[in-house]
Amino acid sequence: MFQEEVRVKTGGETDILDISDEVEEVVRKSGIKNGVVHVFVIGSTAAVTTMEYEPGLKEDLPGALERIAPKNIEYKHHLRWGDYNGHSHVRAAIVGPSLSVPVKDGRLVLGTWQQIILIELDVRARNRRVMVTVMGE
Amino acid sequence: MFQEEVRVKTGGETDILDISDEVEEVVRKSGIKNGVVHVFVIGSTAAVTTMEYEPGLKEDLPGALERIAPKNIEYKHHLRWGDYNGHSHVRAAIVGPSLSVPVKDGRLVLGTWQQIILIELDVRARNRRVMVTVMGE
Amino acid sequence: MFQEEVRVKTGGETDILDISDEVEEVVRKSGIKNGVVHVFVIGSTAAVTTMEYEPGLKEDLPGALERIAPKNIEYKHHLRWGDYNGHSHVRAAIVGPSLSVPVKDGRLVLGTWQQIILIELDVRARNRRVMVTVMGE
Numbered sequence: 001m002f003q004e005e006v007r008v009k010t011g012g013e014t015d016i017l018d019i020s021d022e023v024e025e026v027v028r029k030s031g032i033k034n035g036v037v038h039v040f041v042i043g044s045t046a047a048v049t050t051m052e053y054e055p056g057l058k059e060d061l062p063g064a065l066e067r068i069a070p071k072n073i074e075y076k077h078h079l080r081w082g083d084y085n086g087h088s089h090v091r092a093a094i095v096g097p098s099l100s101v102p103v104k105d106g107r108l109v110l111g112t113w114q115q116i117i118l119i120e121l122d123v124r125a126r127n128r129r130v131m132v133t134v135m136g137e
Numbered sequence: 138m139f140q141e142e143v144r145v146k147t148g149g150e151t152d153i154l155d156i157s158d159e160v161e162e163v164v165r166k167s168g169i170k171n172g173v174v175h176v177f178v179i180g181s182t183a184a185v186t187t188m189e190y191e192p193g194l195k196e197d198l199p200g201a202l203e204r205i206a207p208k209n210i211e212y213k214h215h216l217r218w219g220d221y222n223g224h225s226h227v228r229a230a231i232v233g234p235s236l237s238v239p240v241k242d243g244r245l246v247l248g249t250w251q252q253i254i255l256i257e258l259d260v261r262a263r264n265r266r267v268m269v270t271v272m273g274e
Numbered sequence: 275m276f277q278e279e280v281r282v283k284t285g286g287e288t289d290i291l292d293i294s295d296e297v298e299e300v301v302r303k304s305g306i307k308n309g310v311v312h313v314f315v316i317g318s319t320a321a322v323t324t325m326e327y328e329p330g331l332k333e334d335l336p337g338a339l340e341r342i343a344p345k346n347i348e349y350k351h352h353l354r355w356g357d358y359n360g361h362s363h364v365r366a367a368i369v370g371p372s373l374s375v376p377v378k379d380g381r382l383v384l385g386t387w388q389q390i391i392l393i394e395l396d397v398r399a400r401n402r403r404v405m406v407t408v409m410g411e
Contacts (some may be wrong), residue, residue: 001172001273003241014371035313036407038173040239043248044189051367052318056350056360058193064343064364069201076193086193093188093254098237100372102405104277104316109405111317117367131239131246133173135272135409136275138309138410140378177376180385181326190368206338213330223330227338230325230391235374268376268383270310272409 010120012041013063013088018053018131021117022123023101024108026132032124033079033106036137039099042073042129044131045122048079061119083115095119096128139167143267147183147257149226151199155190156267157253160238161245163269170243172273176236178267182225182259184232190252198256202228225258232256240273275283276304280404284320284394292327293404297375298382300406307380309410313373316403319362319396320367323353327389335393339365339372362395369393379409 006022019039020063029039041048051057075086101116102109110116120126143159156176164174178185188194206227212223238253239246247253257263280296293313293385300312315322326333342365349360375390384390394400 001310003171004265024144030253033204034277036409038237038239040246041239042246042251044187044251049367049370050318052351052363054351054354056352056354057363057367059350060343060360060364061193061367062341064368067342068204069197070367077189077191078193080191080193086197088187089194090197091187091197093194094201094205095368096233096236096370097334098187100237100278100312100314100374102312102407104405107317109314109316114318114371120231126150131241135241140376166346175376176373177374177383179383179388181388194378205341206334213333214326214328215330217328217330224335226331227334230323230335231338231342231369233323233370233373234388235320235324240322257355261397270376270410272310 001033002134004132006132008128010128011125012125013123015120016058017118018115019118023116023132027134032134032136035101035102035103038132038133039116041097042117045085045092047092047119047121047126048097048099049095049117050114051117052113054106059100060115085123091121141269142258143266143269147263149221150216150260151260152257153195153250154255156255160253160269164240164271167271169271169273174238174240175270176253178234178255182229183265184229184256184258185234185236186232186254187251188254189250192242195204205231224247231260276408278406280386282402284400284402285396286319286399289394292333292379292389293392297390297406300302301377301408304408306408306410308394309377310374312407313390314405315371315392319359319366320402321366321393321395322371322373323369324388324389326387327391342368359397366395
């Protein structure tokens with residue numbers, strides 16, 4: 001078992017970052033050759049999943065999130081904090097903060113056009129903490 | 138490795154429970170200090186994810202699930218069982234039954250406003266079984 | 275820890291396969307009795323989750339995916355590759371490629387009407403590689 005926190009800076013709402021290299025670097029440091037790496041974004045307005053990381057999809061994915069939880073409708077959440085990010089919370093809960101990826105021969109097992117992405121769902125740029133845990137042998 | 142089943146009672150359709158304390162209690166019992174805890178709801182009409190647990194979002198999240206799988210449209214699933222919970226199954230498959238959260242120094246690694254939630258998606262109150270597995274050292 | 279790749283052949287767009295038996299077979303081979311099995315589909319146009327595997331829901335789930343990411347709207351992704359599967363990528367990113375299921379007494383811990391499913395989201399039949407990793411004791 002090896003655990004390390006990675007920090008990344010997002011560029012604003014629905015910014016999508018490819019964090020595959022950061023995750024693979026933790027796997028390399030761990031010395032673990034075969035097992036699973038768990039990636040978890042701390043906080044309730046960001047999400048982690050996989051996607052082909054290319055500019056078109058970086059616009060298409062937010063389009064779908066807008067259909068699921070439109071930005072400009074009323075959210076009860078706004079009554080509590082007045083920070084107008086109810087849609088951010090809802091989108092984050094549905095996509096989820098947690099992803100596990102297999103590790104084989106010390107490398108991430110991903111498709112050629114499959115990267116680990118962090119999606120900023122909050123309404124502003126944020127510094128994000130991602131906990132990476134490698135388990136195996 | 139330590140595994141224990143937790144039981145919770147939901148209050149009806151789209152009830153959302155904060156199960157962070159129950160999960161952290163299993164981590165405490167396990168004696169495992171660093172690793173990952175896996176949370177899995179048994180059954181095909183409930184889901185597990187993270188969210189800020191506050192009353193506003195407990196109404197906002199079901200609103201988004203209604204956009205994804207409206208309750209009052211026709212589902213082919215109804216032809217099989219006649220239990221009129223096709224939307225429950227569809228929502229549960231999309232959000233998912235499985236979540237892993239890092240464990241560090243014997244505590245769950247979560248944001249301040251990030252809780253582990255169980256979402257009841259079935260059309261009635263249910264007793265839910267959640268399998269919690271802690272792995273690490 | 276035990277890891278094995280499983281190969282399955284899908285039947286075309288939004289085909290849904292029950293891969294529970296394939297996953298349980300890897301658990302059996304592993305000899306691991308208690309822990310977690312991780313299931314990961316390699317590639318960015320397929321997804322893994324759980325669902326009651328019955329013909330009605332095999333039509334209902336694609337209906338919801340069509341609401342999230344309709345097939346016949348414009349995607350920026352198409353400008354890159356011209357393969358017209360932008361909706362496939364978006365749906366796959368939202369449902370996700372990764373699932374973990376508890377293992378107890380050598381068996382998968384699933385509800386009676388809960389199966390592990392692979393969803394083909396690409397626009398054609400594909401051969402899919404699924405990496406299955408069993409961790410525990």
